[in-house]
Amino acid sequence: VLHIDLAITGCSDSDGVDMYGLDGEEMWYADFNKGEGVMPLPPFADPFTYPGAYEQAVGNQGVCKANLAVNIKAYKNPEEKI
Numbered sequence: 001v002l003h004i005d006l007a008i009t010g011c012s013d014s015d016g017v018d019m020y021g022l023d024g025e026e027m028w029y030a031d032f033n034k035g036e037g038v039m040p041l042p043p044f045a046d047p048f049t050y051p052g053a054y055e056q057a058v059g060n061q062g063v064c065k066a067n068l069a070v071n072i073k074a075y076k077n078p079e080e081k082i
Contacts, residue, residue: 009057011064018057030057 006021019029028050031038037054039047
């Protein structure tokens with residue numbers, strides 16, 4: 001059986017995203033406003049657990065924002081061409 005999984009971590013100066021998907025369905029995402037991980041699965045689906053997933057997402061945001069700061073400094077934050 002072939003499955004396609006997707007993990008996305010991203011950030012900006014003011015926001016961040018960390019999510020996991022499988023076969024085109026969102027399986028888990030970090031809600032940084034509520035401070036928790038969310039599994040948007042229907043009630044009949046067997047939920048899975050990943051201890052420490054939200055804490056890892058918070059750590060990923062720290063790395064992402066540090067990398068963002070380095071890139072802004074390195075590229076001198078050029079204006080976008082329209």
